[in-house]
Amino acid sequence: MPAIRITPTAPSLPTAPGQPAKPALAVLCLSGSLGGLELNSLKFARWIQERGWPLTFIGLPDTPLARLAAEWAVPCQLLAVRRGLFLPLAA
Structure with missing residues (x-):
């Protein structure tokens, strides 16, 4: 059986000649609180960033998480999310 080669389709940043490109990564956390899930998401993002991955x-x-991301120097993109359906009520 021939080996399957997976080529990343995500955008990637240039690397040194002869080195494979590293795909740009994103970590998404839409929680407004600051607990275990949120802290682990941010810790994971920082861990990936420290290993040279564009993130x-x-x-x-x-939110407390956005402020902590700024303190930890993790590149952060803020996203405003509308919640709810916002549909007119049926008569």
Whole structure:
């Protein structure tokens, strides 16, 4: 059986000649609180970043997690999310 080669389809950053490109990664956490899940998401993002992977952390604005990402120097993109259906009520 021939070996299957997987080629990343995500955007990647240039690397040294002869080295494989590293795909750009994102970690998404849309929680407004700061607990175990949120801290582990941010710790994972920082761990990946420290190993040289291009990474963006995506979170909600004005949250403890967004402030902590800034303190830890993790690149952060803030995302405003509308919640609910916002549909007119049926008569």
